Amino acid sequence: MSRASKITFGLSCLLTGSTVVGVHLVQNMERETLHQGPIKDAKRVAEKNQRKLELSQQQVQQPDAAGSDPEKNRQKMLNKSEHQLQQELRKKYESIQPLSGEIVTKGGEAVNNSK
Template sequence: MSTVSKVVLGVSLVFTLGTVTGVHLKQNLDRERLHEGVIRDLERQARKRENLRQLEEQISLTKELETEREKRAAGTQT
């Protein structure tokens, strides 16, 4: 085997291994990014549920306050 063919073979092997390694690393990064997206979505859904719960609680408290004000206003008028 000539020196040129050995060099070409070596360069080909290095290029191939580099490509395979690069693709593998890219796949791992993409997989991690997708997983992080799922986690962010779950956190966003939990925050949304908490915000809705707080909103419902606020609506309930507002109704109670309005009822109290109406009772006081009715008591003051008589």
């Protein structure tokens, strides 16, 4: 075999080997990322349940002076807490990617979607 063919063969083998190793590394990273999804979801649900428990304990400690239904008051507190959480998430996501109300099509044309 000539020197050029040996170099070409060696480089081809090296490129093939690094491609195989790279694909396996990417698959392992994706598998780990997918594994973190249920863990994060369980943590989020646990935090939500903890907030509900804290609100119900707070409701028991601070009864309503009007004597209205404590279940309705607890639900109002939960709704208020959920609303505040959603507002914080909205601010966080808008700081990452601001919303303009504009839709950019595949052709690059901007369409205003404000109603």
